Amino acid sequence: AIQMTQSPSSLSASVGDRVTVTCRASQGIRNDLGWYQQKPGKAPKLLIYAASSLQSGVPLRFSGSGSGTNFTLTISSLQPEDFATYYCLQDYNYPWTFGQGTKVEIK
Amino acid sequence: EVQLVESGGDLVQPGRSLRLSCVASGFTFDTYAMHWVRQAPGKGLEWVSSISWNSGTIRYADSVKGRFTISRDNAKNSLYLQMNSLRSEDMALYYCAALGSDYWGQGTLVSVSS
Numbered sequence: 001a002i003q004m005t006q007s008p009s010s011l012s013a014s015v016g017d018r019v020t021v022t023c024r025a026s027q028g029i030r031n032d033l034g035w036y037q038q039k040p041g042k043a044p045k046l047l048i049y050a051a052s053s054l055q056s057g058v059p060l061r062f063s064g065s066g067s068g069t070n071f072t073l074t075i076s077s078l079q080p081e082d083f084a085t086y087y088c089l090q091d092y093n094y095p096w097t098f099g100q101g102t103k104v105e106i107k
Numbered sequence: 108e109v110q111l112v113e114s115g116g117d118l119v120q121p122g123r124s125l126r127l128s129c130v131a132s133g134f135t136f137d138t139y140a141m142h143w144v145r146q147a148p149g150k151g152l153e154w155v156s157s158i159s160w161n162s163g164t165i166r167y168a169d170s171v172k173g174r175f176t177i178s179r180d181n182a183k184n185s186l187y188l189q190m191n192s193l194r195s196e197d198m199a200l201y202y203c204a205a206l207g208s209d210y211w212g213q214g215t216l217v218s219v220s221s
């Protein structure tokens with residue numbers, strides 16, 4: 001199974017900060033990667049699909065990049081509603097695998 | 108309005124079985140691949156299983172292969188997960204999802220304890 005290594009596991013940031021989360025795949029997965037946001041008690045929400053395509057309705061401050069084994073989720077200017085846990089998911093081949101998550105907390 | 112409503116979660120003893128159900132509405136269920144994703148308390152997300160629109164392709168995580176069976180009934184807009192030989196590590200909130208369109212249910216809780 002493809003391993004997805006996500007970093008950091010947590011970070012503290014302030015409103016307005018630029019935030020970057022990375023995911024590394026144990027083998028090449030082309031651009032078959034999505035990024036999800038999950039808030040406490042809620043189902044995950046898709047932010048980015050195909051590594052860099054913004055899901056409809058998602059604010060433009062979210063962006064994704066990368067291909068092959070290295071991927072990045074960037075929040076250009078952190079907003080209060082962005083404090084949450086973020087996960088990557090590879091759908092290149094089965095079994096699909098999530099990264100272990102990055103919790104973004106308020107500094 | 109898209110809805111996915113899971114049910115069937117319960118407290119069961121290790122080694123016992125449980126069947127989860129998910130009823131879909133608001134979209135053409137019989138054209139979508141469907142998935143089960145779980146989340147242990149305080150832990151991350153784990154993809155569990157998927158089934159294609161016509162049940163022709165089924166996949167499982169290694170952690171559940173041979174113990175869990177996914178199925179669907181398109182006539183009833185329903186997805187199922189038969190879970191046998193349950194272990195403590197199967198304890199989680201189980202989500203039904205159409206990942207391709209980012210449709211998720213609210214989850215149903217499975218607790219495994221003696």
